[in-house]
Amino acid sequence: MSITTMTAKERIMKLxxxxxxxxxxxxxGMGNVTTEGLKSLGYKFAASHLDAKMMADAxxxxxxxxxxxxxxxxxxLCVEAEALGCEINVYAHSEDLLYPTIKKKLIHKEDEMEIxxxxxxxEKGRIPLVCEAIGLMKKDIGGDVPIxxxxxxxxxxxxQIMELNDLLKLSxxxxxxxxxxxxxxxxxxxxxxxxxQKAGIDYITVREMGATSxxxxxRVFKNLIQPYLKKIFDRLTVPxxxxxxxxxxxxxxxxxxxxxxxxxxxxxxDVAESRxxxxxxxxxxxxxxxxxxxxxxxxxxxxxxxxxxxxxxxSAVWPGCDIWPTVPAENIRTMxxxxxxxxR
Amino acid sequence: xAADEKKKELLERLxxxxxxxxxxxAKEASREVLDVGMDANDAIFNGLVSGMEEVGRxxxxxxxxxxxxxxxxxxxxxxxxxxxxxxxxxxxxxxxxVVIGTVEGDVHDIGKNxxxxxxxxxxxxxxxxxxxxxLDKFVEEQLRTDSxxxxxxxxxxxxxxxxxxxxxxxxxxxxxxxxxxxxAPVSADIAEKWGADGYAKDANNALKDxxxxxxxxxxxxxxxxxxxx
Numbered sequence: 377m378s379i380t381t382m383t384a385k386e387r388i389m390k391l392x393x394x395x396x397x398x399x400x401x402x403x404x405g406m407g408n409v410t411t412e413g414l415k416s417l418g419y420k421f422a423a424s425h426l427d428a429k430m431m432a433d434a435x436x437x438x439x440x441x442x443x444x445x446x447x448x449x450x451x452x453l454c455v456e457a458e459a460l461g462c463e464i465n466v467y468a469h470s471e472d473l474l475y476p477t478i479k480k481k482l483i484h485k486e487d488e489m490e491i492x493x494x495x496x497x498x499e500k501g502r503i504p505l506v507c508e509a510i511g512l513m514k515k516d517i518g519g520d521v522p523i524x525x526x527x528x529x530x531x532x533x534x535x536q537i538m539e540l541n542d543l544l545k546l547s548x549x550x551x552x553x554x555x556x557x558x559x560x561x562x563x564x565x566x567x568x569x570x571x572x573q574k575a576g577i578d579y580i581t582v583r584e585m586g587a588t589s590x591x592x593x594x595r596v597f598k599n600l601i602q603p604y605l606k607k608i609f610d611r612l613t614v615p616x617x618x619x620x621x622x623x624x625x626x627x628x629x630x631x632x633x634x635x636x637x638x639x640x641x642x643x644x645x646d647v648a649e650s651r652x653x654x655x656x657x658x659x660x661x662x663x664x665x666x667x668x669x670x671x672x673x674x675x676x677x678x679x680x681x682x683x684x685x686x687x688x689x690x691s692a693v694w695p696g697c698d699i700w701p702t703v704p705a706e707n708i709r710t711m712x713x714x715x716x717x718x719x720r
Numbered sequence: 721x722a723a724d725e726k727k728k729e730l731l732e733r734l735x736x737x738x739x740x741x742x743x744x745x746a747k748e749a750s751r752e753v754l755d756v757g758m759d760a761n762d763a764i765f766n767g768l769v770s771g772m773e774e775v776g777r778x779x780x781x782x783x784x785x786x787x788x789x790x791x792x793x794x795x796x797x798x799x800x801x802x803x804x805x806x807x808x809x810x811x812x813x814x815x816x817x818v819v820i821g822t823v824e825g826d827v828h829d830i831g832k833n834x835x836x837x838x839x840x841x842x843x844x845x846x847x848x849x850x851x852x853x854x855l856d857k858f859v860e861e862q863l864r865t866d867s868x869x870x871x872x873x874x875x876x877x878x879x880x881x882x883x884x885x886x887x888x889x890x891x892x893x894x895x896x897x898x899x900x901x902x903x904a905p906v907s908a909d910i911a912e913k914w915g916a917d918g919y920a921k922d923a924n925n926a927l928k929d930x931x932x933x934x935x936x937x938x939x940x941x942x943x944x945x946x947x948x949x
Contacts, residue, residue: 465852467825472885474825475878477852541790541830548787590904591786622904667877668907697877697905 384445392615403446405581407698413437428508459501483538507575522578529584588622609635642696651689666695734767741791821849828875
């Protein structure tokens, strides 16, 4: 097979397998639904979180309209916390683009930290709904592009089910207690990921943005959080990506040591330096600013940014966070063109 | 002389209590401040706040991270709770009231709380709307309280666009109000584009900006007084 006829799916799966590809793919492991896509279907954003078909349809439009090289569900970050028993708010009444948030926490004080998983946890909340959406997308576009999903990292999930203030202070004052909670959440995350794997995903991203060096010292990351991330990546069966945003240059080696196939960093990472540190074969995904460049930037700025990402040595052109839905069609097309014509 | 030395010792202890996030030490030193009849205002600014400025430096140097910052803030509040009732209302030359909150869709409030702390310290009246605040609520609260400053916070790219709506709405209804925005995804460019007066990039910068804002307010007040003379 000639290299020029590679589909997006072949390109990305080869990349994960460590094989040679014609160019860096342009995709994401995080939310990338667009207002244009929702408009083309006549869907409301708030409704798309609660209906598998709407979720799958909406997620597929970023590929169908713009050739973005993946399909990713869900769009919000509350799936695991909801399944654990938190109440969520989808802002059903709002006309604005609002992502669901946690309305009610599970743990309110330190002595409530010893929780156990609800029985049948992996069938709770919207986990089956996301699985169904994965199946629908796979049938629809899964031949052309890889289908992905994400789960939270244990520390980020802990920050959702309890007060982040308390979690941060306790990770300093009582690391053993926090460690115990993280161990349980790591198990929960593997169970959720297992359901998504069964549903047929091609790759998965673990989002541990709560443990960025903007917030926690690299030492705490290494001692308290990395061991549980390792446990998760050890048990995942599909290609996996570890995403941490913010200042990550000091922790990229620790991120790689977790066993993730690839790491994902945002615009605050100096990728040229990370590349030097990690070597030519490491899979580094990144690192454009999905709002200031892709949504608010000019096409010219988009072009320059994509070129810089690739010149710096990203293995895949990939956003630093979820893509904000109001991205102008011209910018996303410019991005795709720039990546497609790039030759190293 | 002895009193001066005691004063120096107490300021140093307050400062260190904040830096070493020792709530008990902060309480103990604050009680002694009152016992010896020292000026509470002096103790707050040259003891507690001076400690917090050093914390800001340690944060910048990446020796301290957010957990340490939060614990230092707890120590500062432990002292402030004891000292504040003994401070005469600070007149900073402005009305000194601020509406603060995290915009709708966003449940992160650490950065917001740190900025709030600095306003508490400076004797501002703070109307804290909390987190996940419906956008209209900011405008309503500003009009209700006639506050000089509105601080908006967002931690995520996916929520910060709500700020623009609040800014536009505030500007239409009250062109004189000062607006400060902050949070990880916000940039100086965005602040300028959206028409905010101030911008704080993250918890660290929020802290610095809040300190700067308070210092510049103090300076304005001094200048105003100098002109009066």
